Amino acid sequence: MLTTQSGILSRAEFDWFRKLIEKNTGLHILDYKVTFLTNRLLKRMRVLGIDTFEDYHNMLEQEGPQGEELKVLLEEIVVFESWFFRNTKQFTILSDVILPALVNEKIDNDKRVIINILGCSAGQEPYSIAILLHEMMPPHKRRLFRINAVDISMKLLRKAKNGFYKEYEINGLPDKLLWKHFERVEGGYQISEEISRMVNFFQFNLKDSNWNKFRFSDAIFCRNTLIYFREESRKQIMDRLIDSIRPGGFILLGHSEILNEDDYRNISSIAHNIYRKVKA
Numbered sequence: 383m384l385t386t387q388s389g390i391l392s393r394a395e396f397d398w399f400r401k402l403i404e405k406n407t408g409l410h411i412l413d414y415k416v417t418f419l420t421n422r423l424l425k426r427m428r429v430l431g432i433d434t435f436e437d438y439h440n441m442l443e444q445e446g447p448q449g450e451e452l453k454v455l456l457e458e459i460v461v462f463e464s465w466f467f468r469n470t471k472q473f474t475i476l477s478d479v480i481l482p483a484l485v486n487e488k489i490d491n492d493k494r495v496i497i498n499i500l501g502c503s504a505g506q507e508p509y510s511i512a513i514l515l516h517e518m519m520p521p522h523k524r525r526l527f528r529i530n531a532v533d534i535s536m537k538l539l540r541k542a543k544n545g546f547y548k549e550y551e552i553n554g555l556p557d558k559l560l561w562k563h564f565e566r567v568e569g570g571y572q573i574s575e576e577i578s579r580m581v582n583f584f585q586f587n588l589k590d591s592n593w594n595k596f597r598f599s600d601a602i603f604c605r606n607t608l609i610y611f612r613e614e615s616r617k618q619i620m621d622r623l624i625d626s627i628r629p630g631g632f633i634l635l636g637h638s639e640i641l642n643e644d645d646y647r648n649i650s651s652i653a654h655n656i657y658r659k660v661k662a
């Protein structure tokens with residue numbers, strides 16, 4: 383185990399902290415990530431002026447699952463890597479297949495389309511979808527799209543709502559779209575009001591059992607989030623996700639997140655980890 387000025391993070395303490403994190407987020411910290419976890423714990427302990435892992439453990443235990451410190455610690459643990467137009471092959475299918483299907487089935491009949499993005503990080507993914515919609519559709523059509531983007535991290539959601547990105551964070555954005563939808567400001571780029579207004583951000587923990595707010599989704603993006611979960615949690619969340627999609631709706635997963643079609647007989651694969659729920 384790792385030795386630090388604050389002592390040693392014993393195997394038992396490592397297991398206690400990672401269990402706490404998994405219980406409250408689904409994120410499973412692998413055995414070899416002891417240095418990662420130790421450093422994150424030490425960062426919080428320095429801020430709080432706590433000297434030992436045992437004292438920090440006791441504090442978290444006393445505050446319980448609704449305590450403020452647990453929320454702050456979880457913010458330190460989440461993996462938030464994301465970029466604009468991540469997985470371009472999926473964006474091609476979105477523009478060539480999914481959006482035309484949704485327009486045909488719903489928008490042309492004056493019905494709303496609901497797109498939910500689960501684990502949206504700092505907004506790169508929902509804003510990419512909003513930009514694509516803006517490029518493809520006239521205002522009266524895109525007004526019928528509702529894009530909801532959720533994340534467990536308030537810190538990331540604040541950054542997302544802010545819509546400010548440093549130079550290195552706008553990787554993946556074609557120049558033409560960058561100049562059209564962002565303003566160059568000191569230290570980076572600010573997303574336009576028009577795009578920012580198209581996305582509705584709010585906090586949600588995928589471990590929550592109440593998924594009512596996602597019912598009848600036309601498309602759900604859940605990309606590169608469940609890869610950090612153990613199979614049991616992943617399956618539980620995937621079951622809820624699939625229940626939330628309306629028949630004929632679409633599911634977009636990350637590049638290494640494949641659905642077993644034997645487990646989900648009401649799902650068919652399109653391509654590149656995009657699936658469609660079979661129409662009733």
Ligand SMILES: C[S@@+](CC[C@H](N)C(=O)[O-])C[C@H]1O[C@@H](n2cnc3c(N)ncnc32)[C@H](O)[C@@H]1O
Pocket residue numbers: 406407408409460461462463464465468500501502503504507532533534535538586587588589604605606607636
């Ligand atoms: C690696 S990022 C992926 C971002 C984006 N979906 C993409 O593919 O680029 C994973 C995101 O999932 C969020 N996350 C992790 N656990 C979560 C949970 N239990 N509920 C909601 N969001 C969670 C993290 O905060 C992070 O923003």
